[in-house]
């Protein structure tokens with residue numbers, strides 16, 4: 001196949017990466033067709049090489065060993081993992097952007113090692129379609145495993161691409177397949193109400209999806225985390241486990257404990273600077289200018305607080321975490337609202 005079609009396919013794989021993108025592309029389809037449109041797009045800082053992982057192959061995926069018989073697969077944006085056992089393969093998540101490349105990656109490893117390529121179990125990290133939308137490709141005769149809330153949310157969503165789990169757990173479950181051990185746990189809500197900790201005690205690995213995206217700042221608006229305090233607390237819960245390798249569900253490489261420390265510091269720096277902004281940015285000019293248009297005053301006042309909080313964090317992390325200049329401000333806004341609404345900081349009781 002030509003390199004053009006390969007590039008196009010990997011471009012499409014990345015374009016499909018985030019569920020919101022096709023919708024936006026449809027909405028502004030007219031603008032996309034304008035040849036001059038690209039010239040008006042903003043420039044961003046280069047991606048630090050430390051954020052990037054191995055190149056994907058001609059089919060658009062990379063599969064690598066995490067440790068022993070635990071492997072990971074990526075398309076550069078999404079990640080899944082699988083464990084080969086004497087009784088078949090346990091797959092962890094099934095992102096649609098990797099899609100049929102999941103079985104190709106499994107076939108490649110199984111053939112190289114002379115083990116079964118048959119997926120017998122799929123463990124769900126959480127209910128989101130961008131991590132599970134290829135689950136149905138594996139048919140009806142696999143055992144799907146997930147948190148009880150994952151089952152409830154998938155029943156609600158009623159998406160044929162994401163069959164509900166057959167085996168559920170509430171707080172802890174040890175899954176044993178073919179002599180292998182996987183410890184599943186739920187430690188409270190974070191990114192979603194059901195997001196689970198998947199620990200491989202015999203492989204020095206933790207899989208926790210959509211919390212830390214190693215090498216990168218969070219996706220828009222703090223990874224769209226539903227529970228902001230719960231998400232801020234999740235890295236410490238992850239660090240309480242013994243592990244060397246981290247599967248974050250995103251981007252092109254695995255993580256380390258050092259990546260988690262950097263990520264925790266990034267979030268701490270954002271919180272500190274948001275608190276400073278709440279105490280420092282003077283609301284007077286915004287309310288003076290906009291008079292009885294309260295929303296205009298609040299919007300511009302909060303935008304100034306976000307800029308105040310984000311600017312030093314963007315400076316500190318440019319070259320450290322990829323896309324610090326792309327998404328830090330939107331995450332600062334979410335953290336600002338959580339500090340205001342969940343913690344009550346900056347609230348004043350009328351005298």
Ligand SMILES: [Zn+2]
Nearest residue numbers: 126128191210
């Ligand atoms: Zn998610």
